[in-house]
Amino acid sequence: MPIDLNKYKNILFDLGNVILNIDYTLTVKSFQELELSNFENLFSQAQQQQLFDVYEKGEISSAQFRSALKTFCKKNTTDHAIDKAWNSMLLDLPAERLDLLGRLKQTHRTFLLSNTNEIHIIAFHEYLEKNFKTSDLSAYFEKMYLSYQIGMRKPDIEIFEFIIKENNLNPMETLFIDDSIQHVESAKKLGIEAYWLNVKKETILDLF
Numbered sequence: 001m002p003i004d005l006n007k008y009k010n011i012l013f014d015l016g017n018v019i020l021n022i023d024y025t026l027t028v029k030s031f032q033e034l035e036l037s038n039f040e041n042l043f044s045q046a047q048q049q050q051l052f053d054v055y056e057k058g059e060i061s062s063a064q065f066r067s068a069l070k071t072f073c074k075k076n077t078t079d080h081a082i083d084k085a086w087n088s089m090l091l092d093l094p095a096e097r098l099d100l101l102g103r104l105k106q107t108h109r110t111f112l113l114s115n116t117n118e119i120h121i122i123a124f125h126e127y128l129e130k131n132f133k134t135s136d137l138s139a140y141f142e143k144m145y146l147s148y149q150i151g152m153r154k155p156d157i158e159i160f161e162f163i164i165k166e167n168n169l170n171p172m173e174t175l176f177i178d179d180s181i182q183h184v185e186s187a188k189k190l191g192i193e194a195y196w197l198n199v200k201k202e203t204i205l206d207l208f
Helices: 024-033 050-056 062-070 079-087 095-107 118-132 157-167 181-188
Strands: 010-013 109-114 143-146 174-178 193-196
Touching: 024 079, 050 062, 062 079, 062 118, 079 118, 095 109, 109 157, 143 157, 157 181, 174 181, 181 193
Parallel strands: 010 109, 010 174, 109 143, 174 193
Antiparallel strands: none
16 A cells, blocks of 8 residues: 655665565575574574574674574584575565665655664675665665664664654654564554555555
């Protein structure tokens, strides 16, 4: 269902599965090949173990993250193998979505809010450079908030409070789009107009 843009002055976008297509099951399968048979229990979209939470908050380094995962994998697993498995969830970014973001930035204050980490962002930026000749998405947003850089992550309400305060946003004039229902519900607690994107049925192209 199309969204009435006239109701909002600000739009806050998630990255994974809203802008960039991702598939968590591919990473599960990749780590299973490294003999980490219970990775699906260690990590899921809805509930993550502490290792992934602290990495996404930037509280541990990429080297520490890899080292921790290696304890669960087969002997002699390399850093490259860890990165490849971890990044296998990252798929493609349709050019039409970038076109949409470009148009929306002309009429609204747009922001990016992503739970992410250094390994994923390095791979994503390499993808952008290869496919779109750009180093990042900064041209499409007024400001980007990446969890590992700011030390906060969704669905913790503090991250939404931080963005609202830093940018002097009126929550009732702010639309937040995310594919994780727990993130949407958290934003709603502050009065933000939050929309759950059901990626099985729609993309952001269907909303605007």
